[in-house]
Amino acid sequence: xxxxxxxxxxxxxxxxxxxxxxxxxxxxxxxxxxxxxxxxxxxxxxxxxxxxxxxxxxxxxxxxxxxxxxxxxxxxxxxxxxxxxxxxxxxxxxxxxxxxxxxxxxxxxxxxxxxxxxxxxxxxxxxxxxxxxxxxxxxxxxxxxxxxxxxxxxxx
Amino acid sequence: xxxxxxxxxxxxxxxxxxxxxxxxxxxxxxxxxxxxxxxxxxxxxxxxxxxxxxxxxxxxxxxxxxxxxxxxxxxxxxxxxxxxxxxxxxxxxxxxxxxxxxxxxxxxxxxxxxxxxxxxxxxxxxxxxxxxxxxxxxxxxxxxxxxxxxxxxxxxxxxxxxxxxxxxxxxxxxxxxxxxxxxxxxxxxxxxxxxxxxxxxxxxxxxxxxxxxxxxxxxxxxxxxxxxxxxxxxxxxxxxxxxxxxxxxxxxxxxxxxxxxxxxxxxxxxxxxxxxxxxxxxxxxxxxxxxxxxxxxxxxxxxxxxxxxxxxxxxxxxxxxxxxxxxxxxxxxxxxxxxxxxxxxxxxxxxxxxxxxxxxxxxxxxxxxxxxxxxxxxxxxxxxxxxxxxxxxxxxxxxxxxxxxxxxxxxxxxxxxxxxxxxxxxxxxxxxxxxxxxxxxxxxxxxxxxxxxxxxxxxxxxxxxxxxxxxxxxxxxxxxxxxxxxxxxxxxxxxxxxxxxxxxxxxxxxxxxxxxxxxxxxxxxxxxxxxxxxxxxxxxxxxxxxxxxxxxxxxxxxxxxxxxxxxxxxxxxxxxxxxxxxxxxxxxxxxxxxxxxxxxxxxxxxxxxxxxxxxxxxxxxxxxxxxxxxxxxxxxxxxxxxxxxxxxxxxxxxxxxxxxxxxxxxxxxxxxxxxxxxxxxxxxxxxxxxxxxxxxxxxxxxxxxxxxxxxxxxxxxxxxxxxxxxxxxxxxxxx
Numbered sequence: 001x002x003x004x005x006x007x008x009x010x011x012x013x014x015x016x017x018x019x020x021x022x023x024x025x026x027x028x029x030x031x032x033x034x035x036x037x038x039x040x041x042x043x044x045x046x047x048x049x050x051x052x053x054x055x056x057x058x059x060x061x062x063x064x065x066x067x068x069x070x071x072x073x074x075x076x077x078x079x080x081x082x083x084x085x086x087x088x089x090x091x092x093x094x095x096x097x098x099x100x101x102x103x104x105x106x107x108x109x110x111x112x113x114x115x116x117x118x119x120x121x122x123x124x125x126x127x128x129x130x131x132x133x134x135x136x137x138x139x140x141x142x143x144x145x146x147x148x149x150x151x152x153x154x155x156x
Numbered sequence: 157x158x159x160x161x162x163x164x165x166x167x168x169x170x171x172x173x174x175x176x177x178x179x180x181x182x183x184x185x186x187x188x189x190x191x192x193x194x195x196x197x198x199x200x201x202x203x204x205x206x207x208x209x210x211x212x213x214x215x216x217x218x219x220x221x222x223x224x225x226x227x228x229x230x231x232x233x234x235x236x237x238x239x240x241x242x243x244x245x246x247x248x249x250x251x252x253x254x255x256x257x258x259x260x261x262x263x264x265x266x267x268x269x270x271x272x273x274x275x276x277x278x279x280x281x282x283x284x285x286x287x288x289x290x291x292x293x294x295x296x297x298x299x300x301x302x303x304x305x306x307x308x309x310x311x312x313x314x315x316x317x318x319x320x321x322x323x324x325x326x327x328x329x330x331x332x333x334x335x336x337x338x339x340x341x342x343x344x345x346x347x348x349x350x351x352x353x354x355x356x357x358x359x360x361x362x363x364x365x366x367x368x369x370x371x372x373x374x375x376x377x378x379x380x381x382x383x384x385x386x387x388x389x390x391x392x393x394x395x396x397x398x399x400x401x402x403x404x405x406x407x408x409x410x411x412x413x414x415x416x417x418x419x420x421x422x423x424x425x426x427x428x429x430x431x432x433x434x435x436x437x438x439x440x441x442x443x444x445x446x447x448x449x450x451x452x453x454x455x456x457x458x459x460x461x462x463x464x465x466x467x468x469x470x471x472x473x474x475x476x477x478x479x480x481x482x483x484x485x486x487x488x489x490x491x492x493x494x495x496x497x498x499x500x501x502x503x504x505x506x507x508x509x510x511x512x513x514x515x516x517x518x519x520x521x522x523x524x525x526x527x528x529x530x531x532x533x534x535x536x537x538x539x540x541x542x543x544x545x546x547x548x549x550x551x552x553x554x555x556x557x558x559x560x561x562x563x564x565x566x567x568x569x570x571x572x573x574x575x576x577x578x579x580x581x582x583x584x585x586x587x588x589x590x591x592x593x594x595x596x597x598x599x600x601x602x603x604x605x606x607x608x609x610x611x612x613x614x615x616x617x618x619x620x621x622x623x624x625x626x627x628x629x630x631x632x633x634x635x636x637x638x639x640x641x642x643x644x645x646x647x648x649x650x651x652x653x654x655x656x657x658x659x660x661x662x663x664x665x666x667x668x669x670x671x672x673x674x675x676x677x678x679x680x681x682x683x684x685x686x687x688x689x690x691x692x693x694x695x696x697x698x699x700x701x702x703x704x705x706x707x708x709x710x711x712x713x714x715x716x717x718x719x720x721x722x723x724x725x726x727x728x729x730x731x732x733x734x735x736x737x738x739x740x741x742x743x744x745x746x747x748x749x750x751x752x753x754x755x756x757x758x759x760x761x762x763x764x765x766x767x768x769x770x771x772x773x774x775x776x777x778x779x780x781x782x783x784x785x786x787x788x789x790x791x792x793x794x795x796x797x798x799x800x801x802x803x804x805x806x807x808x809x810x811x812x813x814x815x816x817x818x819x820x821x822x823x824x825x826x827x828x829x830x831x832x833x834x835x836x837x838x839x840x841x842x843x844x845x846x847x848x849x850x851x852x853x854x855x856x857x858x859x860x861x862x863x864x865x866x867x868x869x870x871x872x873x874x875x876x877x878x879x880x881x882x883x884x885x886x887x888x889x890x891x
Contacts, residue, residue: 017423020443028398028441033390034383036564037442038515039596043825046515074383087381094373094791097241097799099380100515100564106381125834132825134515134565136802138836140795 003063007032008076018064023047025063026073034074034103038132045131046100048107049073055111055127074103082114085151089144097135105131109145117152119145183296184303188349193224193342194307195349198300219293221250221300223308227328227342229256232264233293241792242289244374248788249293252367253301253360255325256341263375290788290850291756302357304348311347312339362786362847371791376562388534388561389519389593396521396589397426399582400445401436403602406458406818407677411435418451428452429585436582442593449595461677464818466608469675470506473610476631481669482647485657493625493665497616501705505613505694505878509675509813510606510683513828516564517599520579523589528555529580530589534563536570544573548580567803568682571639572604600828601820605813606683607633607675611694616665621706622716626663628656628694631671633680647672655688655859659695660724660753661717678815684803688754688859693880696750696863701876710749710867711737723783723846724751727760730842731781735762744768745776748867750860756851757784758844761801761860763837765868771888775805775837775865780857782841785848793853794841800857801839806831808862812881 002015005022007030014029021040026032026049035058038046042057049058050072077083086109096102105128112119112127119127124145133141189195198219220232231250247261254261305325312330313320316337324331329340362368379385404410414435416428424444429436437448494500521532522545529549535541538560546556563570579592594602609632616625636649643649648670657668674680683689703713711732718725728751732738737747744767751760764777778801787793810829814821822828866877875887 016441016443017447019447020441024441024443027390028443031392032383033386033392036387036515037389037517037593039825040446041596041824041826044515044596044830078382090381091373091377094371094377094795096374096377096380097795098515098563098565099376099385100387102380103383128833129835130832132515132830132832134513134567134803134830136799136806136831136836137795138802138831138833139798139839141833142836 003066005063005066005071006068007071008073009070014063016063019062021059022049022061022063022066022071023058026058032073032075036100036103038101038104042130043132044101044104045108046104048104048131050077050107050111053111053114055108057130074107077107077110080110080114082148083110085148086110086113086144089148089151093140093144093147095137095140095144097137101131101133101135105133105141109141109148113145113148113152118149184300184353186303186307186349186353188346189222189224191224192346193222193349194304194345196221196300196304198296219297221304223304223341223345223348225342225345227260227340229254229261230264231261241374241789241795243376244372245290245788245792246293246297247375248367248372249297250301252365253298254305256328258367258372260328291852294786294850298359299357302359303354306354306357307348307351308341308344310351310354311344315339315344315347368786368788369790372789374792386561387516387564388521388532389516389564389591391521391532391559391561391591393521393523393530393532393589396591397438397440397586398442398445399429399436399438399586399590399592400442400449400595401434401578401582401592401598402449402452402454403434403578403598404456404459405601406456406461406464407679408461409433409459409818410457411454412457413455415453418453419448422448422451427586429582431581434578434581436592438582438586438590445593446595458818461818464677464815466509466814466816469678469815470608470610473506473608473631473673474504476671476673477610477612477629479671481629481631481671483667484648484653484670485666485668487663487667488665490625490627490665490667494614494616494627496618497624498619499617499705500614501617501701502612502614503698503701503878505611505697507609507690507693507880508811509608509678510807510811511600511603511813511822511828512565512567512569512683513600513603513825513830514565514567514569517596518569518575518594519592520575521589521591522579522583524549524580524583524586528557530557530559531576531580532559532561533576534561534570535573535576536563536566537573540573541576544577545580548577549584567684568606568686569603572681574604574679596825597823600813600822600824603813604679604681606689607635607680609690613694613698615698615702617702617706621702621708621713623661623663623702625665627667629669629671630656630690630694631673632690633674634672635680635682635686637672638680639682651682651687653687653691655691655752655754656695658753660721660751660758661699661714662720663717677818684800685754685855685858688752688855689807692750692752692754692859693862693866696752696860697866697876697878700748700863700867700870704870709738714749714751721753723758723844724753724760726844727751727758727781727783730844731760731762731779734781734840734842735764735777735779737762744872746868746870746872748864748869748871750863750867752856752860754859755853755856756849757782757853757856758851759783759856759860761857761864763861763864763868765865765872767869767872767887769889771884771886773809773865773869773882773884773887774835775809777838777840778861778864779840780842781844782856783844783846783848784851784853784856785846786850787843788850790843793843796853797841797857798839800855801861802831802836804858804861805837805865807858808865808880808882810881
């Protein structure tokens, strides 16, 4: 059956079963491969997107559950204020290694920063512990989130 | 060290191994590039056997530097980027000697060609692994940069009719100070290509380095923060289908029967491919492929390993160590040393099978046609991938094109080609390109695992507690014996014993024996920090046991054995100092230390670990001191150590693959846990300045952390853990 979903401001009609996870619609049907597959069970966070601004695991989000909600992916997160700050601090702090999990990390961090401009260490733990990084970039992710939050403080 | 062993074995049929005096003739040629620039062709030492690779002049280039008319410098190199920063640190070597901005150096990945791009330090196999990219490239790439620089200066001097010594290379141009004239490299490249290659060119002194030793920004980072980076799993050739697969849950099992009626009825499912030992569902997208797979009813013939159990494998290893093994190290006289000892300490250790669990699950995209085959993959051994695809597809090698892509985590997993073979087997049945994607469960249950090992170790101490004899025997799989058979000799290979035979301590009598015992049916493979991932846990835990038996401080005890190893002693001293060794800690928290010399790098770590009353273990802080010789990119060194420590803590706390009834019991990240943000320790890295040649950085941090953590647990609780992963129930305090 056809489902209409709105991704990064554009509406798409996709002809897949309604229980198809959003992840595969994004990657295989729409060709937006920035969102990554890691586990398929919401255990690793690699597939994180925003549904109406809320960080969500697209690998367990059926496409027919989305309705009129706005989906934002890594491809467009730079257009949001929080996303742009996070991307910049990720580069400034040289966070990435293999980089595969970083789309998901950045989506989780952007959602955190958008809803909580000055997160504590414990807030960061809560928001980011669902995202696994096998290269172990956690030390730098934490620093980068703090740097982005600092720019909030400076009104930047 | 694995490198020394392997390279010495291959040096006999390679070129001159002289590290400080590479003969120019033997390794470099210069000429005009297609399109008019200057092309330097390099032959890195120890590449494949000379005869098979050399051209008519006896010259076999395997790396290329092109200086184009527009000034762009293009380096074609045989290494792949998998997160370790190679794509940034290798160009730094060229930029340094050429006197150009790092931004001017562009990197092209070499296509698969074992003859041209064989990595000199891995026996001529085209591979990125064993922490050796920088070590192989360090001398020749700087020398090539210096030669190109000299030729460009000569070309400028000739054009201006001035003395070359009055010209200075700087920022991608040649500057003539007396007249203030300047000319860009690009404009000189064609002239330079016609000049003879200078014989003796001096490399820059470390004090003059402008690029090496600076924290250069990673060149691959921008694409990795905005979703545009293309990993193997992201390729989408026109018309591509997506497949997922189920392989026999028991290694060596076969497909007996498949009922695919329900699977075929799933919307988007196009085809079911049945192989001898696997079934694949081919669909329009992975969602449909997975749904189709869930609807398949597959009956398996489990085959000979249906009753395989990890406990049985470990018992077999334990039994094996009751007999002598191949002698890997023999210093002094172990029997006399033991006989002279005042006290004897003995213990047994064991480490488990481990999965790689790279974040990017295994995948490979293949298009098999009658007349050729295309493969899209992120892999560390491209030439092997090409050969395997050709063989599986039944095509000549030159009909197989391999496109390499970014790797979402290697850690040894992508030094294997099992995934490529499997994908080609499936693609042979599919009309058009097909992307085969392993589910996480398939990825974990059909990995090729870090082997389990069983160790028996004993030492004799003199009346002052100093070790006078060290006797270590262990059994387990040899990966080298399968992966690089010529390097397995007399029952030994250089990887399995690394970290066991080359301790930095002065031990007057030492014997190390290895018994190769292959687990039935279970494929084993390299895993980040390879041999040392097992050996250093044993040796550094046991050294801690000796300090405890001698009732001495673990740092002081080690230092007393390092008189002849000043670099090892320096990192130990630095790590202890920075960690506040000896300062009091609250109850339940302990510090543990460990040191090693592996991959050409000296390292010491101090872990601060908290053990709660219920046995839960939290690694709070890790202080690491490292002497890896000359540092190319200090930020990469820090990043790799942070990464390696997290990787090693994950394994120490959680890592274990077990089999029951022939089946791997772990499935996904709930049963094969990975350390998360809320568990990550604070990590401090202290780098010792050193003029020595660079050591490897990608792996050393991993092997060292497990003993630092278990030694800290001993300090906190008095309980010695001799088995990984850490068993928290053993640490539980009685109410």
